[in-house]
Amino acid sequence: MIDVNHLTKRFGGVTAVEDLTFTVRPGVVTGFLGPNGAGKTTTLRLLLGLNTPTSGTATVEGRRFREFGTGLRHVGALLSADDVHKGRSASAHLRALARSNGLPRRRVEEVLEEVGLAEAARRRVGGFSLGMKQRLGIAAALLGDPPVLIFDEPLNGLDPEGVRWVRGLFRGLAAEGRTVFVSSHMMSEMEHTAERVVVIGNGRLIADETLAEFSARSTGTLEDAFMALTSDSVEYRAGGAR
Amino acid sequence: MNPAGLAPPRVPTPTAVRPARLRDLAAAEWIKFWSLRSTPLVLFGLTAWYGYRGWQGAHDTSSRYLAFSPAQRAGFTDSGLFGSGVEWLPIMVATGAFGALIVVSEHASGLIRTTFTAVPDRLRVVAAKVAVLTAVTSGLGIAVTAEVYVFDRAVLAGHHLSFAPTDPGVPSLFVSTVVLMPLCALIGMAFGTLIRNVAASMVAVCVFFLMVPQLFKSPTTRWAIDVGNALPCYAWARLGFLGHGKVVGGETYAGALAAFVLWPLVSAAVVAVVLNRRDV
Numbered sequence: 001m002i003d004v005n006h007l008t009k010r011f012g013g014v015t016a017v018e019d020l021t022f023t024v025r026p027g028v029v030t031g032f033l034g035p036n037g038a039g040k041t042t043t044l045r046l047l048l049g050l051n052t053p054t055s056g057t058a059t060v061e062g063r064r065f066r067e068f069g070t071g072l073r074h075v076g077a078l079l080s081a082d083d084v085h086k087g088r089s090a091s092a093h094l095r096a097l098a099r100s101n102g103l104p105r106r107r108v109e110e111v112l113e114e115v116g117l118a119e120a121a122r123r124r125v126g127g128f129s130l131g132m133k134q135r136l137g138i139a140a141a142l143l144g145d146p147p148v149l150i151f152d153e154p155l156n157g158l159d160p161e162g163v164r165w166v167r168g169l170f171r172g173l174a175a176e177g178r179t180v181f182v183s184s185h186m187m188s189e190m191e192h193t194a195e196r197v198v199v200i201g202n203g204r205l206i207a208d209e210t211l212a213e214f215s216a217r218s219t220g221t222l223e224d225a226f227m228a229l230t231s232d233s234v235e236y237r238a239g240g241a242r
Numbered sequence: 243m244n245p246a247g248l249a250p251p252r253v254p255t256p257t258a259v260r261p262a263r264l265r266d267l268a269a270a271e272w273i274k275f276w277s278l279r280s281t282p283l284v285l286f287g288l289t290a291w292y293g294y295r296g297w298q299g300a301h302d303t304s305s306r307y308l309a310f311s312p313a314q315r316a317g318f319t320d321s322g323l324f325g326s327g328v329e330w331l332p333i334m335v336a337t338g339a340f341g342a343l344i345v346v347s348e349h350a351s352g353l354i355r356t357t358f359t360a361v362p363d364r365l366r367v368v369a370a371k372v373a374v375l376t377a378v379t380s381g382l383g384i385a386v387t388a389e390v391y392v393f394d395r396a397v398l399a400g401h402h403l404s405f406a407p408t409d410p411g412v413p414s415l416f417v418s419t420v421v422l423m424p425l426c427a428l429i430g431m432a433f434g435t436l437i438r439n440v441a442a443s444m445v446a447v448c449v450f451f452l453m454v455p456q457l458f459k460s461p462t463t464r465w466a467i468d469v470g471n472a473l474p475c476y477a478w479a480r481l482g483f484l485g486h487g488k489v490v491g492g493e494t495y496a497g498a499l500a501a502f503v504l505w506p507l508v509s510a511a512v513v514a515v516v517l518n519r520r521d522v
Contacts, residue, residue: 048359049358049360050355066364068362069363070360071359071362083351084352084353085278088277092274096274097270097356100262100370101262102247102262102263103361164370
């Protein structure tokens, strides 16, 4: 269970997240949607204790994340596929993470096998494609077999087989009763993955409902509903100069 | 039932595996440290270079000694590479750079976020990093000091100073030279933590270890003498063979010892406080 209560984060004069309140429950995949710059990544960083909130709270299983001594057995997270040293092998990267949390070495082999990187385990991450790095990040999130999983744009760079695999993985993890929270700026990605959606724009909550309820907001596609809902909060819009 | 109408979950409880200990964190940092190809290469390169310079320095000292008159020989106390403070500046820069990179490389790659997500208790991460950095650079210090000493003994033993391990000043030289390495590494780590940028951190390390000592080489005012004496290279010189007040006048042994204790403590404290509070 993830609880976000009146969460606000300001960077100087810029408000990234403002008075955000929502709950992510276990057993379903919850999509976290919003246009570029809406505050999704900032919210996830606040949740994971990487940034300190200006006000409000973000808790996992009722505790602030930084209260956990070690994190992998409580929350598995993929924030960015690039958050890894390019000079290390995939295996060394995961071995260090596993050891830091007292996890057995066999977990490294198991998750590498699960994400399809077993044969690339000894290769340096610098030679990985974006899709392979996403798989490595997912492997790291799965290392501790945690009850809560958080993924930020996990489908970027994945090939169609990878996208299908990830969707199945997320649904499977949720079906096991885990809390699965997946951010994306693409409604079409969530259409086949999430059962609930939390939508934000300009750092504020716009919607927190089931996908069916969200879909009912528009007579068109889910993407139409998303575009209509977030049109006022799109910060970066192309085509102005032509 | 959960919201999806599923059967009760079979999610593993977080207590199913033994809790991580500080030594697990240190082991994780150890894996990180050695899993980069460049690390063992640089450490081997430094050890080989100082072995070569130690051998060469001992022969240079021997040649000079043999060219002296008996009167000059009586007052001659230089001993190989330990007789040259300048020769030790590169390894101070190198260990400082190691210390900076252990933090900066994580910031530059974004790995710091993965690290702190895996271990939210940042002070434990800092403790593990400090422990590994101290262990590795102390090992480097022991290796380099030992090889330079061995060459000195082999070449100079028959000429002048006996330079036996138990001679006055020799244990102090050994210990201070070994401790100098983690001391410089921790100062570098503090620079890396404060600056966060690879290039700027390297410049800061070079300026601090190479250029700042030059500014305080011949201090004239009281404050300049105090600052100069507190610099790692001059404190080391006072504690080691180059001491006897010959490098920087006025420094006391106790003052140098205090500098050797305070530099690593203050540096580690800076790293802990800044990393514990900073948004990453």
